[in-house]
Amino acid sequence: MEEVKLPTFDSVFSIDCVIFGFEAGELKILLIERNEEPFKDWLALPGYIVEQDESIDDAAERILYELTGLRDLHMQQFHTFGEVNRHPQGRVITVAYYALIRINGQKELRPISHYARKAFWHPVNELPKLAFDHSEIFKTGFNKIRRRLNYQPIAFELLPEKFTLTQLQSLYEAVENKKLDKRNFRKKMLSYGFLKELDEKQKGVSYRAAKLYKFDRRKYAKIFHNDLNLDK
Amino acid sequence: MEEVKLPTFDSVFSIDCVIFGFEAGELKILLIERNEEPFKDWLALPGYIVEQDESIDDAAERILYELTGLRDLHMQQFHTFGEVNRHPQGRVITVAYYALIRINGQKELRPISHYARKAFWHPVNELPKLAFDHSEIFKTGFNKIRRRLNYQPIAFELLPEKFTLTQLQSLYEAVENKKLDKRNFRKKMLSYGFLKELDEKQKGVSYRAAKLYKFDRRKYAKIFHNDLNLDK
DNA sequence: AATATAGTGTGTGAAAATTACACCATTAAA
DNA sequence: TTTAATGGTGTAATTTTCACACACTATATT
Numbered sequence A, B: 001m002e003e004v005k006l007p008t009f010d011s012v013f014s015i016d017c018v019i020f021g022f023e024a025g026e027l028k029i030l031l032i033e034r035n036e037e038p039f040k041d042w043l044a045l046p047g048y049i050v051e052q053d054e055s056i057d058d059a060a061e062r063i064l065y066e067l068t069g070l071r072d073l074h075m076q077q078f079h080t081f082g083e084v085n086r087h088p089q090g091r092v093i094t095v096a097y098y099a100l101i102r103i104n105g106q107k108e109l110r111p112i113s114h115y116a117r118k119a120f121w122h123p124v125n126e127l128p129k130l131a132f133d134h135s136e137i138f139k140t141g142f143n144k145i146r147r148r149l150n151y152q153p154i155a156f157e158l159l160p161e162k163f164t165l166t167q168l169q170s171l172y173e174a175v176e177n178k179k180l181d182k183r184n185f186r187k188k189m190l191s192y193g194f195l196k197e198l199d200e201k202q203k204g205v206s207y208r209a210a211k212l213y214k215f216d217r218r219k220y221a222k223i224f225h226n227d228l229n230l231d232k
Numbered sequence C: 001a002a003t004a005t006a007g008t009g010t011g012t013g014a015a016a017a018t019t020a021c022a023c024c025a026t027t028a029a030a
Numbered sequence D: 001t002t003t004a005a006t007g008g009t010g011t012a013a014t015t016t017t018c019a020c021a022c023a024c025t026a027t028a029t030t
Helices: A056-068 A134-148 A165-176 A182-192 A217-223 A226-230 B056-068 B134-148 B165-176 B182-192 B217-223 B226-230
Strands: A011-023 A026-034 A047-049 A076-081 A091-101 A116-123 A195-201 A211-215 B011-023 B026-034 B047-049 B076-081 B091-101 B116-123 B195-201 B211-215
Touching (some): A011 A056, A011 B011, A047 A056, A056 A116, A076 A134, A076 B076, A134 A165, A165 A211, A182 A195, B011 B134, B026 B165, B056 B116, B076 B134, B091 B134, B165 B182, B182 B195
Parallel strands (some): B011 B091
Antiparallel strands (some): A011 A026, A011 A047, A026 A116, A076 A091, A195 A211, B011 B026, B026 B116, B076 B091
8 A cells, every 4th residue: 555644533433344245146245446545546435424413323324325325224333343453544443334235126236435446246156355354354344244144134124125036045145155955945935924925027138037036024934923023 | 211411422342252151951142240330230242342453353352351260162153233222322333253162161251341240151041131132132132053063063062071861851852852862862973073071970879870972173174174165 | 751950848766954853860968 | 768959871852964966058150
């Protein structure tokens, strides 16, 4: 990193966001290209400073919006990074959030703040070096969702509303990084009873069209009414 | 709460600790009696402000020590609380930590700082109202360890080094708040292979003395060498 | 119309894990 | 010696998990 004279500050709170998306069978995260020192021109997770009068949850939403144009995601904090020398300009404590979204929601990525030059999706495999300690933050977040995938219905936030079982399976395979058996996977998923089979089929494919399914949040809640408050 | 004139501050970082212990078949947490406004005389979780030049993990250790006299616990952060109006004097963001310890480690509870009048163990059932939003912090932490009990070897941190299977079972029963079947519990625990049977027996009981066991951290690590890095 | 292509959709048996369940053994104290 | 209290043990039924292979269907190509 180049030497630059910059003001220092005392103690700051910030938010960083690890936003996961799924596209073309690959798991991706949202990165920005920084337009300011330090780490100008580096790739980084979307993140910025929390204001005095906003909760950290609100800050996370606002910051993500300003840097990427994305709004109304359901973000969850997953870890707080508080080492002393994380930031070249002074003490920064950072609460990291993740969210899972549908990339193909035709949402345009368009930074509002000039602080990011652009925002784009990048596959989680072969991530480049990121600014600050963002590589570590990403890793921690990725491990978190990997765990959660198996006991929370987070997969459905990454898929289009109507999806095929094959899509669902390939998402699991991407996250767990291993092949799953098709028959067993389907049997198990369907046995839960929270997938609603639709009367529709896939369109525009040059092979036998697959049935479409929807995640039935109502049924899910009914089945697992128990530990909904264990989430936090 | 009474009205008191106090200085306000801008933005502060703090740590709160939820320290679990197990004694007489009951799960307990460590509380302090506050000696300062606000919430003077109230019961609260041990907690205080993070310094400029210490990491949050270090701060957690220091603060717990100053308020309770306890040192060298293995603390883990579990959630960060960042609502705007959590504290009557201004903006405070708090990273909450938990730890599990052996109460009968003959450790004396003796606050160093005058900020706490005393520190003591209190059963988690029937907790009184706590200062600030500490009741919520406790609840969140309790839910966390309840989950973790089933996939991490945290139970052993609460028991004496040498323990009987009945003690282990009653700990699980206390945390999950339900009765377990003795034979199945023993079969399962022993089947993991990380409990080391000792040649000793319980002493001083007026009934058949039970065998003592030890948790074998080495074997545990060998068996679950896999996702040790998924912890965070 | 025939064929190639590519992904969809289905069942069974073996192995492993989980659950339900009851009685005798041991010790200290009365 | 009796009582009170807890320790310690096995088996069968059920459920869950896992491994495994082939025919079906829609489309594109010739």
